[in-house]
Amino acid sequence: MDSKRVVVKIGSSSLTDDRGQLDHVKLHDHVAAIARLKSSGHEVIVVSSGAVAAGYCGLGYPARPVTIAGKQAAAAVGQVMLLSNYAGMFGKYGMTIGQLLLARQDFERREQMSHAYSVLSELLKRSVIPIINENDSVSLAELTFGDNDMLSALVSGLVHADFLAILTDVNGLYDKNPNEYKDAVRYHFLDHLPDHLLDETSTASGSKVGTGGMKSKLRAARTALSLGVRTFIGTGSGPNKLVDIIGGHGNGTYIGAEHLKPSLKVTKQWIALHSPVSGKIEIDDGAVHALMQEGKSLLPAGVKKVTGHFLAGEVIQIIDQKKHVLGKGQVNYSSEQLNEIKQLPSAHAMAVANSTHPEVVHRDNWVPWTTVLFTDNKKGVTNHDAH
Incomplete structure (x- = not known):
């Protein structure tokens, strides 16, 4: 398998338990799979949700906060918890991580976008695993990405990634809602995303701790495709799940032809x-x-x-x-x-x-x-x- 530059997006539902708290078993499963992928010769960038979900219990909230101030405070606490756990778990594999918090403003300013590209390139050059999240604690509500799906697509284009893996709790895209129709058929591969699939897909999130539903993932996939990045949306478990996904054997939907147009310059x-x-x-x-x-x-x-x-x-x-x-x-x-x-x-x-x-x-x-x-x-x- 050729060496690839891979962006892995991990959603809140894939990191937390039923109470919305950080699930260390799930987190370790992801870390083991990322470590295996990196050990296989690939460069890996992680876009990780979970900061707000990990932090709100520590602030005494009984459930995910709904106010902007509550979410931002939970993100401030949860980001520390999340990165501390990532650092400790990757450290057991002898791997170093780096944190990068991005806001919509960082992409709208050309110079800051170039700086983000430069620092990510340097981290990869030094064999560091960048872990990216939206800068929730200071982002203005009208300037947020809305969810980390779009952030992962933009990051994948920014670093000229070969592949974007969006990990979620649903095993891909279906022709209709599999929770309502027993005869729903899953798409294993789509060379592009037709408009009707986006129109027919719900915007609702399937998780009480997440902010993005399947529609946000499809929008992100379409953006990634426009930037020359093939995308996978699905699930998996075990240390080999990402290697399997990159190899075409993932439990989900692959979107984009094998050879897309080259990604745009920054x-x-x-x-x-x-x-x-x-x-x-x-x-x-x-x-x-x-x-x-x-x-x-x-x-x-x-x-x-x-x-x-x-x-x-x-x-x-x-x-x-x-x-x-x-x-x-x-x-x-x-x-x-x-x-x-x-x-x-x-x-x-x-x-x-x-x-x-x-x-x-x-x-x-x-x-x-x-x-x-x-x-x-x-x-x-x-x-x-x-x-």
């Missing part, structure tokens, strides 16, 4: 999935063809209309003359400059704007809309914008 991931949109540029048919079919940059001559106020370096949507969204790009000119130079030849435009950039948007800073979709990022292009 800069393009930021543009596609995290950057706020500051305006729109409408382009003519010739520019559409050059951009979409020939892989060329957008030049001033192709710009028909500028909407909104933006500065050079900000991200804009590019649309055609029928108002269809084509994608997002980082622009080299401000909206004021573009209104002066639109439809001009590049040399003339550069002279008028006193600029060294012949391109309005360089192809290296452009991402088509098919990559921008399905991230639940309210600041970016959505599926509805594309139609």
